[in-house]
Amino acid sequence: MTCYACNYELTQSTATYFAGLKSCMVIIKNVPCLECKRCGEVFYSDPVAERLDEIIAQVKKLVTETAVVEYTDSQAA
Template sequence: MNDNQGRCPLCGGEKQPGATTFAVDLQSGVVVVRNVPALVCARCGDAWIEDEVAARLEAIVTEARRKHTVVEVTQWQQVA
């Protein structure tokens, strides 16, 4: 993670390194990745994902579409 922590634009809370759950509805299926590294607001819980993590998540979603996955739930550590 870079030093892009600072304050949450939604509530003013402090962004801190943490983890979040990423979920996307593909209409033909759902992909869920748990424990994704992110900056998480200590006050409201909103999360920001770094560009390199987002690129990996995009690759996971693309692969799920290619496989016509109906439901896929995985942990970040298993796919990173």
């Protein structure tokens, strides 16, 4: 897979994902991603992006300000 922006080869990596919501801020650490070493662009695969949405939906019910959570693949977290 190559970078959409510059066509450089993407490297498997992890990133910290920030989601600024109306009511709170969610920070998800260690999210698996593909990173472009040339331009710094970060891409998430579809399953990871869906999982991020799930995590954010869960977390925003529980917090009122800022939440920092680890990325997990399972619902049980």
